[in-house]
Structure formats: structure tokens, C-alpha cells
Amino acid sequence: MASGTLYTYPENFRAYKALIAAQYSGAQVKVAEDFVFGETNKSDAFLKKFPLGKVPAFETSDGKYLTESNAIAYYVANEQLRGKTDLEKAEVIQWFGFADSEILPASSAWVFPLLGIMPYNKQTIEHAKEDVKKVLTVLNSHLLTRTFLVGERLTLADISVATTLFHLYQYILEPSLRKPYQNVTRWFQTVINQPQSIAVIGAFKLADKILEYDPKKYAEPQGKSSKKEKKEKESKKEPKEPKESKAKEQAEELDAADALLAAEPKSSNPFDSMPKGSFDLEDFKRFYSNEDEAKSIPYFWEKFDPAHYSIWLGEYKYNDELTKVFMSCNLISGMFQRLDKMRKGAFASSCLFGTDNDSTISGIWVWRGQDLVFTLSPDWQVDYESYNWTKLNPSEDKTKELVKQYFSWTGTDKEGRKFNQGKIFK
Amino acid sequence: MVLCNVKCVENISKYLNVAPGKLYVSKNNVVAAKDLLEKESLEGFSTIVQTLVKLSKFSNILGKDAVTQALTRQWLEYVVLNVNYADNLKNVKRILKVFQFRLDNPNQNVINMSFTLYSQELNLILRKSTYITGTEKTVADVVLYYALHSIMQGLTHQEKAEYVNVSRWFDNIQQDEKLRQELELINFNLLNLYL
Secondary structure: OOEEEEEOOOOOHHHHHHHHHHHHHOOEEEEOOOOOOOOHHHOHHHHHHOOOOOOOEEEEOOOOEEEOHHHHHHHHOOHHHHOOOHHHHHHHHHHHHHHHHHHHHHHHHHHHHHHOOOOOOHHHHHHHHHHHHHHHHHHHHHHHOOOOOOOOOOOHHHHHHHHHOHHHHHHHOOHHHHHHHHHHHHHHHHHHOOHHHHHHHOOOOOOOOOOOOOHHHHHOOOOHHHHHHHHHHOOOOOOOOOOHHHHHHHHHHHHHHOHHHHHOOOOOOHHHHOOOOOOOHHHHHHHHHHOOHHHHHHHHHHHOOOOOEEEEEEEEOOHHHOOOHHHHHHHHHHHHHHOHHHHHHEEEEEEEEEEOOEEEEEEEEEEEOOOOOHHHOHHHOOOHHHEEEEEEOOOOHHHHHHHHHHHOOOOEOOOOOEEEEEEEEO | OOOOOHHHHHHHHHHOOOOOOOEEEOOOOOEEEEEEEOOEEEEOHHHHHHHHHHHOOOHHHHOOOHHHHHHHHHHHHHHHHOHHHOOOHHHHHHHHHHHHHHHHOOOOOOOOHHHHOOOOOHHHHHHHOOEOOEOOOOHHHHHHHHHHHHHHHOOOHHHHHHOHHHHHHHHHHOOOHHHHOOOOOOOOHHHHHHO
16 A cells, blocks of 8 residues: 655645545545745755655655645556546556646636735636636536546546635635536536535535625735735745734725825836945845855855945734744745745745744844835735844844854744744745 | 335345345335334335345445435435336336426426425436436445336337436446346437437
């Protein structure tokens, strides 16, 4: 029986294929616990095993490596799931192809812009809607006379196609939109409500309302209505936003105050009007990414231009509300995502110290200009109030020590909690 | 002759691996079981089926939660009250016609009283769900399979296509050899020609 370790970020629909298949077959599939998306899969050790650096990736217990979600699911499946006859096996592969090359591009082109992952282009979306209609119509007529896609029992084809339809059913296909595709919906609900699926994905809720595109949301994605979209934007992990209600209040204030601002295209970046100085931030970011901290930290001090740049310590105010480590990490990366346009003139290393239910977040920030940067653009004001900001004097040794600690992801917080995870804003 | 007969209960007990004891038709003209429970004879199709399931190793097929269990019982009643008398052609047409009528006018009341008791008719229910009571097979599917087998056997391909949801469900259910026993595997392959 197949067994091994699956590398993936949480809530990855591709990884679900293998995890659900394993529920049916009884294969021992362990999800790598310490996996950090964007870090683990970029590490040398990982790339040696999986040169593409993509997930899901599977390491068998006897040290063989597999990539591509369908292949992994096939490997950990059982005879029934793979198809019992040669024809059924071929049909399963046919549906793999259908899911990947027909459903996924159409679904992504429609859903991703609404989630803010891709730029919104009306024409592209209209195109995508047509494509989605086409694939759903094909599926619907196939499933009129059939209970499952291949044969009369559930196979990998069902698992693969259903998981690929996740985003559409989660965000787009509200009751009126899914009405013409009743057979697809019947089948989809059957597949995701099998105990084996529920064990992996939990209870799945079909969309009540289509996710609307709202350009303002992009600036204030912490509002309640867009909680889901943020979830998707952030390396697709599940953040439980502890500050949600507060953030919502704030979002509403912004709604009123910035109605005019938001109506205009946000073109100017506050950094544009500041003198550049001698510190080439892009160059440092490159150096930092490519070199060891032993080299990059001296490099930072060598190049740093205190006249035009400032260093800040940002400490999260509500540490006592932090629970799970991965949720706190999502809080950090969510903030980074929302500050996307700030990357041009800023660099930061934000770290989580401690463990589940006993942790703190703090970070060292470097940005162009001498004042608190967040007030300069309405785009940047979502999270900063949740932090205490202290400007550090670049010539003090204490500052040097902090920079070293945060840039190299070592040490402890003020209360002695050990470094757990770090995120770089660059 | 009715469909919820001794033969049907025998099939069900065989599927469930339970010895039904002596089955007979009582003086009330319903199926009864003499030795299923100690010192007690049971009368009535639904009661006997539920007892059989409880005595079997598959007690979960009564439904995994309260709602499903209630639906399962409702369908057992439905079988007794409606499908039971579908053993002559006139009644078959009536049942299927009602199914079809419900399919086209899901919000209108059906004139026939015995059917209005059950707001969810088979074809309508099966249009939206894979199995009778939802997403998992329950004893309602098993019982309806046995009860409907002779009806489905008598349908033309065109009629099968007309009641496509029932046909789709039936074809899925009948693939279980243990369930099918010595009953004929009904062919639904030509369904597509009439759709």
C-alpha cells in the first residue's frame, strides 16, 4: 500500500485529490507539517527532490518522488478509483485532462480577478463565462444519465473534476447560475458529501451569492464581505482574522471618507515624490535574497542611506489574541499583500515568536522617507493601526542588533519566546 | 398481487444477510413475519424492513442522521402506499405520469390524493439528488430497487428515457451484485437515443 509525505499549503484543491483518494484506499498520506509555502518549496533540499518547486509534491516512504496532483492521486488510489477496465482507466485520464485544460483555465479566468489575484478585465471575464458555460453544459449532459463520470461507481475522475470545480461552486455558482446545471450540482454534492471527502475538506458550502468585483475591495480587503477573497490571495491559507470587526469598522470609515479618492484611479505612489537617495532598495533586496545574512546584513549597513530612509520597529498590538501559528503567519502575509504597492519603497522582515496560543508578531521595517509611511496612501491604512510603530535610530547599536536579529530570523521576543517563522516584505 | 410482498422481503433479508424466518401474508392482506423477533410476530412491510436492517450488520443504511432517517421512513411508507399497487399497467402509468407531472410542475398540487401526501416524488427527488434520501445510499434505495424492478423491466427504451432520473438512479443501484441477486440486469444503454 502506498504511503508517504505530501507537501502542500493548506486548502489546496490539487492536494485534496490525493488526500481524498487516500481516504478511499487507506493509503498512509501524511501532510508535511512544517511546510511554509514560498519558503519550503524554494529551499535547496526541496528543489533537489522536486526541481519545479511546485506543490502538491509527494515523497513516498521509500524515497521516491512524485509531482503533478493527478499522478499523486493515482498513486495513492485503489483499484476502484483508478478504473477497473482498460477503458475505464482511459476515461479517468480523459477527465483528468478535461479538468486541467477545459475547466481550470476557464474557472481561473473568471474567479481569480474577482478574488484580486489577477487584474480585472471585463472582456477576459466575459470570455471566461462563456467557457465555463460550455464545460458545465458538457458535464451536465454527461451526468444526465450517469451517477458518476466513469462507470457506476466513484472514481478519480469524479474526485479530480469535482475538486477542480471547487472555486466555481464556492464563489460563483449562486443558485440561479447553477440551476441550468442541476445534474452537475447533484453529482458535485454527492462527491463532496461522501464521508471520505468530508474527512478531508469538511463541510462544503455552495455559493449563496456570486462574488462581485469591487475595485474598492482591493484597497480594503479586510472588510467582512471580502474575507474569503483575502483568504485566497494569501498563499491560499486559512487565516482566521482576529481583528475582523475592528477592520470592518475601519473599512466603513474609509468608505465614507475616501469615496471620492476611491472613485478616481489610484495612480500616484507616494514614494514617487520622495527623493531617492543613494540606497538602492531593489539592489539590496536582490542581494538579501541571494546571499547569506552574514553577507547581506553588512551589505545593508554599507548601503543604507539614513538621510532618505528610516528604520522602524512594528509590534503587533493584539498578541494575546493570536492562536494558531499558521493563522498568525497569514495575518502577516495578508498585511504584506494589502501593502503591495508599498513594496516599491519598503522592505521588512516580520517574525512570529512563540507557539500556538502563546506568540507575538513584530518586525523591522525600512522605508523611504522619515515619517510613518502608512498615512500617505489610503491603500496602506488597513493594518497599520494594529501595530505600535517605533522609529529606530540607525546609528544606535541596539538598532544594529535588532536589524541583525530580524533579518537573520534568530533570537527571541521581549518575553523570551523563541523565533518560530518569519516573512519578508520585498 | 402487490409488490411489497413476501418475495420482496426475502430479497431484502438476503441482501442484509438476515434470516427472515417464516414470512406469510396475514389476514389483513399484508406481509408478516413470524419468527423474526422472539415471541412476537411482526406485521407490515415497513416495520419488517426496519427490523431486518436493525438485526443486520448494516444498521447505518437506515440513514446517518435524524433527517436522513426520517426521510428513509417516509420513503418506506411511500413504497407501501404507492409503489405497492403499481403491479398493473394502469397504475404504473399513473405513477410514472405523476412523477413526470411533478417534474414539469414542481410547485403544483397533484390531483391524486395519495400522491399529494408525498410532496417529493421519485423522479423529482432524483433529479436533484443521487440517492433517494440524498448523497448516500440508504435502505430506501434498496427497497425501491426491489419494488420497482419489475416495473423498470417492463419499460420500453423510450419510457426509460422519459423517466431519465429514475433510470439513472436505477442503473447505478443495480450494479451491486449482492443487491441484484438473481434479478435481471436491466439495460439502460439505449437511453441516449431517446433524449
